[in-house]
Amino acid sequence: MTAQAPRRSKIEWGQWFGHVFVQVALITILLMWILPTVGLLISSFRDQQDIASTGWWTALKTPLKFTQYTLDNYDAVINNPNYDMKRAFLNSLIITIPATFFPLLFASAAAYAFSWMKFRGQNLLFVIVVGLTIIPLQLTFIPVLTLFNDWGITNNDYIPYLGIWIAHTGYGLPYAIYLLRNFMGSLPKEIFESAFLDGCSHTTAFLRLALPLSIPAVASLVIFQFLWVWNDLLVALIYVGGGKNAPLTYALSGLVNSLGQDWHLLTAAAFVSMILPLLVFLSLQRFFVRGILAGSVKG
Amino acid sequence: MNMRQSRWTPLVYLGPAVFLLFLLMVYPSLETIRLSFMDKRDTEFVGLENYDYAVTSPRMKEALGNNLLWLVVFTVGTVGLGLLIATLADRVRYESLAKAIIFMPMAISFVGAGVIWKFVYDLNPPGNPTQPGSQIGLLNAILVSLNPDDNLADLVDKFADEDIDISQASATTAIIDAETEAINAAVAAGELTQSQADELLDKLPDTARDFLHGDLPPQGENWQLLGRWANIVIDQINAAVAANPSLDGQTVCKIVPQACSREIEKVEEDAIDAAVDAGTLTEDRAEEMLDDLPEVALAYVKDNKRPSGSDWQTVDQWDTIITNTREINVRSANEVLDTGFEPIDWIRKGTINNFALIIVGVWIWTGFCMVVLSAGLKSVPKELLEAARVDGANELQAFFRITVPVLMPTITVVTTTMIITVLKVFDIVYVMTAGNFGTEVIANRMYLEMYGGDRQFGRASAIAVILMLAIIPLLIYNIYQFRKQEAYR
Numbered sequence: 001m002t003a004q005a006p007r008r009s010k011i012e013w014g015q016w017f018g019h020v021f022v023q024v025a026l027i028t029i030l031l032m033w034i035l036p037t038v039g040l041l042i043s044s045f046r047d048q049q050d051i052a053s054t055g056w057w058t059a060l061k062t063p064l065k066f067t068q069y070t071l072d073n074y075d076a077v078i079n080n081p082n083y084d085m086k087r088a089f090l091n092s093l094i095i096t097i098p099a100t101f102f103p104l105l106f107a108s109a110a111a112y113a114f115s116w117m118k119f120r121g122q123n124l125l126f127v128i129v130v131g132l133t134i135i136p137l138q139l140t141f142i143p144v145l146t147l148f149n150d151w152g153i154t155n156n157d158y159i160p161y162l163g164i165w166i167a168h169t170g171y172g173l174p175y176a177i178y179l180l181r182n183f184m185g186s187l188p189k190e191i192f193e194s195a196f197l198d199g200c201s202h203t204t205a206f207l208r209l210a211l212p213l214s215i216p217a218v219a220s221l222v223i224f225q226f227l228w229v230w231n232d233l234l235v236a237l238i239y240v241g242g243g244k245n246a247p248l249t250y251a252l253s254g255l256v257n258s259l260g261q262d263w264h265l266l267t268a269a270a271f272v273s274m275i276l277p278l279l280v281f282l283s284l285q286r287f288f289v290r291g292i293l294a295g296s297v298k299g
Numbered sequence: 300m301n302m303r304q305s306r307w308t309p310l311v312y313l314g315p316a317v318f319l320l321f322l323l324m325v326y327p328s329l330e331t332i333r334l335s336f337m338d339k340r341d342t343e344f345v346g347l348e349n350y351d352y353a354v355t356s357p358r359m360k361e362a363l364g365n366n367l368l369w370l371v372v373f374t375v376g377t378v379g380l381g382l383l384i385a386t387l388a389d390r391v392r393y394e395s396l397a398k399a400i401i402f403m404p405m406a407i408s409f410v411g412a413g414v415i416w417k418f419v420y421d422l423n424p425p426g427n428p429t430q431p432g433s434q435i436g437l438l439n440a441i442l443v444s445l446n447p448d449d450n451l452a453d454l455v456d457k458f459a460d461e462d463i464d465i466s467q468a469s470a471t472t473a474i475i476d477a478e479t480e481a482i483n484a485a486v487a488a489g490e491l492t493q494s495q496a497d498e499l500l501d502k503l504p505d506t507a508r509d510f511l512h513g514d515l516p517p518q519g520e521n522w523q524l525l526g527r528w529a530n531i532v533i534d535q536i537n538a539a540v541a542a543n544p545s546l547d548g549q550t551v552c553k554i555v556p557q558a559c560s561r562e563i564e565k566v567e568e569d570a571i572d573a574a575v576d577a578g579t580l581t582e583d584r585a586e587e588m589l590d591d592l593p594e595v596a597l598a599y600v601k602d603n604k605r606p607s608g609s610d611w612q613t614v615d616q617w618d619t620i621i622t623n624t625r626e627i628n629v630r631s632a633n634e635v636l637d638t639g640f641e642p643i644d645w646i647r648k649g650t651i652n653n654f655a656l657i658i659v660g661v662w663i664w665t666g667f668c669m670v671v672l673s674a675g676l677k678s679v680p681k682e683l684l685e686a687a688r689v690d691g692a693n694e695l696q697a698f699f700r701i702t703v704p705v706l707m708p709t710i711t712v713v714t715t716t717m718i719i720t721v722l723k724v725f726d727i728v729y730v731m732t733a734g735n736f737g738t739e740v741i742a743n744r745m746y747l748e749m750y751g752g753d754r755q756f757g758r759a760s761a762i763a764v765i766l767m768l769a770i771i772p773l774l775i776y777n778i779y780q781f782r783k784q785e786a787y788r
Contacts, residue, residue: 019695026387029380030400033662036415037403039437043418048643055435110316119309125317130781131774133323134719138745138763140327142334142756147322170323173316199505202308229409233726237746249410253730256414263435270414274407281406285399288406292667293674 015237044267045069053262058069060199062288067165077255083270087244088251092230092273095240095247099168099229104221106169107176108214112206115184116175126181132174141238152241163239171235172225179294183217220291223284225276248273328767335760339753349761359762362739366722368653369660369740374719376661378714382706383669385687386698387678388669398673401668409663409726416659417731420645433442439642452515453533457554458536461546465539467511470532474507477531481523491521537626548624552600558627560596562620567592570612580610590649593641656738659727664720668713676702712780715773722769741766 043056047070050059059068077083113119114126144167148154154163187210188215195205211218233249239248242254251275281288319614338345353359388397404412434440455470461493482499485491489500499521510528540546552559571588574580580588588610598604599617612762624757679702687697703710725742728734734743741762748759 009312014693022387026391026397029384029387030397033404034400034417035437036662038414051435053435054433055437055440057437057440106315106319108310113309117309117312119673125313127778127781128325129320131435132320134770134774134777135324135328136725136742136763136766136770137332138742139767141763142749142760143327144329145324146734159378166319167323170319173320177316206312226407233410233729234409234742234746236384237750242420242533246757249408249726252408252414256410256417256730256731261421263421266414267418270411274411275471276404277406277408281403285402289402289670292674293671294749 013293027152040267040270043263044073044271045071045103046264047072048264051267052261059187073264074272075266077269079271083251083255083269085248085269086253088246088248089272091161091245092247092249095164095168095236096226096229098161098165099172100222100225102165102169103172104218107173107221108180108218109206109209110177111180111184112179112202112210114185116205117202129174133178135174137171137235145238148239160240160245164236167235167239168225168229168232172228176221176225179221179291180214180217182294183214187213211214216287216290219284219287219296220294223280223288224291226280227288230277325439331760331763333766334756337757337760339755339757341756345757348755350765353761353765357739358739359744361737362734362741362744364654365737365739366724366741369657369719369721369724372654372657373660373664373724374714374717376657376662377668377717378672378710380661380665380673381672381713382710383747384665385669385673386702388673389676398666398669399479401669404663405666412659412663413727413730414660416655417646420655422642422646424642424644434642436642436645438645442508443642451529452510452511452513454554455511455532461550461554463539463543463546465536467508470535471504471507471511471541472530473535474510474528475503476505478503478522478524478528482521485521486525487706488731495521511756533627540627546625548622551625551627552621555627556597556600560593560600560623562624563596563599563617566591566616566620567596567611567613571633574610580612584610646732647736652732652736652738656727656731657732660721660724663727664717668717671713672706673710675706715776718771719773722766 039056042059043051046056046059046068050068062068077084077085114122127220145154148163148166153159153166156162191209191213193206195209230247231249232247233253236247236250240250242250246254252269255266255269335342335349336346337579338348354363383398384401388394388401391397417438420439421434422439423434423436434443451470452467455465455467458465459467471617479500482491482496486493486496505535506522507528511532540551548559568589571580571585571592575582575585588608591606595606595611595619599606599614600621646652683701683705684697687701692700723742724740725746727745728738728740728743732738734740734747745759745766748755748762
């Protein structure tokens, strides 16, 4: 017993050293990760003169001196018609809500069919869906845009968003079907079998059983698709282009070009574009993480 | 499974999805492949012409090279850091907070991330007349803060030590005189009221003295010559040097190495250009040398270090240049003071800017890798690790011999996902550089061919197909993995 004493203290010292190392390394990394965003946030509340002449960290020397903060930058990017982030915010909402709802609707129906029906070519069709999850969207732009132009649904004055709604609905489908099929397919077989034995129709089984039981997966996908559409720039560039119907991402990238070093406006505009996704993320992080895990690890 | 399913039921459920998938993905993909063999308006078959363009045009070559750089650095960066952070976070009590911080960038747009990082990379170029000195970009501020705290007062003192006729007092007076004159002129022109001017003139002596000692004057004041104050002092120094013939160039260069190295740069630049014209130097090598020149010249002035490589044109004359340099050639007073790190233009400077953009990508996507790997980490049997430790393995050994092998399938999945992601990288480049300054990537090229200038649909299609070809091995692998999973069901 006595022989063990020195050995244990050696281990404890090693553990203590390892523990300190872990803390220092992790905290350094965390600071590196969060400082850029903190800088943006603080700067967006600073006076134009202050931003242009001193780094945002100078505000931290007197964090409670509230006179150094201002809402002018937000007032400018939201209300000044030259920047008009208010309109862009609205556009983003109008684009995102249907572009989240419809893919989820169609995908859950398709996922149900893949899980609880039998039909010819079922496996082949699903393999195609899996393949489509990683196809580069670039491969589709030109023909789809040509079609949309022929049908007159891009630059349509009455429903200017129709093109991008359809596009996002289609592009969001493969992953949503894949994920929901994995989820619905792993629901207990017995429930469905006994339901069908009792004379339950597919409509009822889908609406009353499969959908409610898949709420966790659906919730993940809603967040996913919402963030993906809200944050998308490329699809918006192709199917909406600029103009008064452009979403936040487009508006912000335009400001980056036109404002250059006007950081007081750029920081505020960037934060306007980030506020909703950040709120969604902070409040629903668990579902988001679950969605990622379901898609990338064995389903 | 159930007998009452009519032939048409699956169609009702699958119909909308299958229709949209066909319309938006299957048909367009095939059509794009066809278009890639046609000319820009889909009127004539051109064979492999577009593909030839896509692999030989300079901008596409640049893009392919950059995508390869992204592929390696981004993938290693995200997966490596993701694994590291997942492992570290596993050992602390604030694990969920740590993971939320790393994961947060996944929630914001690449455009937003682009703005965040453009701000981090912001450069206040040396010699900016309106805002001398201070860097508001985090990275350059850190870089410059590593410099010795030089200020004009020190500079003046150093010259005064060499027995030339200057002092802090005379330098301050020079600023005060020039600024007073400018303020009075502004009052005469009606740009300032008399009371504003009086207030300024009242503060001027103190402000000028503080400025000399490295403080920026308070902002929002109506100083007329603020951007030129430093140069007023430099002019004073120059006048004093000119009035003292016994002072030699070597001494001046000791005090202001930056100014002397710039004299060398000017002469050497001309010599290199001449050598290229004469055909004794290749353009590539010349460009390389011009890139290195500022560093090489400074090393020569400060440490008398001769450059390696025999193709430097006028090294033998550099000493003469130093001896002859008595007056500080002021391009910007700030540069004269700046004897350490120069702030870097992270977005525009070749090579560095590609890494600067990749860092933004890593910042966004590491969270994804960390989340997936962290879930995998929880499934590594604790007993296995304990057993290894009891057998005397240290943490690193346990990590590389047990954790990593057990995690391998997860690491593979994450790696393929990152490769698929990085091949398509677009937004970050589009927002931060628009593909300029040597940062072009394939997806941005495709967008520009499609929408820029004369709408080269054929070329854009060929580029998209090349992108697809790069992804196909991963697609096959994905389907293979999926099949294997299905076998388990």
